[in-house]
Amino acid sequence: MIELRSDTFTLPTSAMLRAMGEAPLGDDVYGEDPTVRELEERAAHVLGKEAACLLPSGTMANLASILVHCPRGSKALVGAESDIYVYEAAGASVCGGVAYEPLPNQPDGTIELADLRRGFPDDPDDPQFALPALICLENTQNRCGGAVLPFHYLAEVRRFADERGVPVHLDGARLFNAAVALGVPASEIARYADSVQFCLSKGLSAPIGSIAAGTRDFVTSVRRVRKMLGGGMRQAGVIAAAGIVALGEVDRLAEDHANARLLADGLADVPGIEIDPSSVRTNILMFRVKDPRFTWQSFVDSTRVRGLSIAELGHGRLRAVTHAGVSAADVTKAVEIVRATLATGPA
Ligand SMILES: *Cc1c(COP(=O)(O)O)cnc(C)c1O
Numbered sequence: 001m002i003e004l005r006s007d008t009f010t011l012p013t014s015a016m017l018r019a020m021g022e023a024p025l026g027d028d029v030y031g032e033d034p035t036v037r038e039l040e041e042r043a044a045h046v047l048g049k050e051a052a053c054l055l056p057s058g059t060m061a062n063l064a065s066i067l068v069h070c071p072r073g074s075k076a077l078v079g080a081e082s083d084i085y086v087y088e089a090a091g092a093s094v095c096g097g098v099a100y101e102p103l104p105n106q107p108d109g110t111i112e113l114a115d116l117r118r119g120f121p122d123d124p125d126d127p128q129f130a131l132p133a134l135i136c137l138e139n140t141q142n143r144c145g146g147a148v149l150p151f152h153y154l155a156e157v158r159r160f161a162d163e164r165g166v167p168v169h170l171d172g173a174r175l176f177n178a179a180v181a182l183g184v185p186a187s188e189i190a191r192y193a194d195s196v197q198f199c200l201s202k203g204l205s206a207p208i209g210s211i212a213a214g215t216r217d218f219v220t221s222v223r224r225v226r227k228m229l230g231g232g233m234r235q236a237g238v239i240a241a242a243g244i245v246a247l248g249e250v251d252r253l254a255e256d257h258a259n260a261r262l263l264a265d266g267l268a269d270v271p272g273i274e275i276d277p278s279s280v281r282t283n284i285l286m287f288r289v290k291d292p293r294f295t296w297q298s299f300v301d302s303t304r305v306r307g308l309s310i311a312e313l314g315h316g317r318l319r320a321v322t323h324a325g326v327s328a329a330d331v332t333k334a335v336e337i338v339r340a341t342l343a344t345g346p347a
Helices: 014-022 034-047 058-069 091-096 113-118 151-164 175-182 186-190 216-228 237-247 250-268 296-305 328-344
Strands: 051-055 075-079 099-103 132-138 168-171 195-199 210-214 284-289 318-321
Touching (some): 034 237, 051 237, 058 091, 058 132, 058 168, 058 210, 113 151, 132 151, 210 216, 250 284, 250 318, 250 328, 296 328
Antiparallel strands (some): 051 210, 195 210, 284 318
16 A cells, blocks of 8 residues: 555654664653653754653644643634644643634645734733734644745744744644755754744654753743643653654655655646645645546545555545655556546546
């Protein structure tokens, strides 16, 4: 099966499995796992932040970050197409009494400043309004097709947030995809945010884990929330060892981006597929089936029968994600499968 549903299907590399088997371990809830400490120090350094904390998932890293930034009864401004708003089970509302204010994401993944401005009440002393305590950005923006937020936009949001005294949290689940696409160190992107989370478990191929980073005080508070949420892990060095290897292999993501472009160009040539290859910047492609013989469901089922697995993200939008488990030859094969499926009709 050519698995294009998600880059979370990546398996740990043999170097990771070796490192996991050999890692020095301790109890990380006591702060005594040397491998976790090493990963956290390296991650903080790579992001240009004072400190970092390993968490079991990106969802928990985002949740802990929001809970640290936002008091009960405040609101977090989030993209209506953000992972935080769409896919994270309203955790900050459930656990922290924090309201989400969803603001439209533009096709390029940004939230317009005019929309952010609307999230702030004209009179902050008027008691009927919840006060914004956080702005959340997502980079790359998954549901906007792996869009990379431009630097001038990050700078504008930073200025806007500073003027209003509100912190910025960056959901950088695929931060390194953005960094590789822009050809800059991840810290160049992370510097516009007060806190950042990224996933080790997506394109970076580690089996488990996310990093939340920020100031030392922020990370101290994240550790408390992590424990409260049940995310304090004991010999977590087993996970961290894979994460350390992952941090050394971020440049490999360029291969995924090249494969995504190859796939986009191939699909653009297939009658019945609607895709804009110029919109593909990283490892995520969005497309649609326009052939009236197919629904998105029958199309997904029909390609699956032929050995190609793709995802649907709502309203018939299909998603394909390239990753370490997908070669250029797989991409060629995937295009052939799509072509054959449309030539034959529903399975
Ligand atoms: C996957 C993802 C997350 C959540 O990470 P998990 O480890 O799956 O919980 C958060 N944000 C974005 C943008 C993601 O793609």
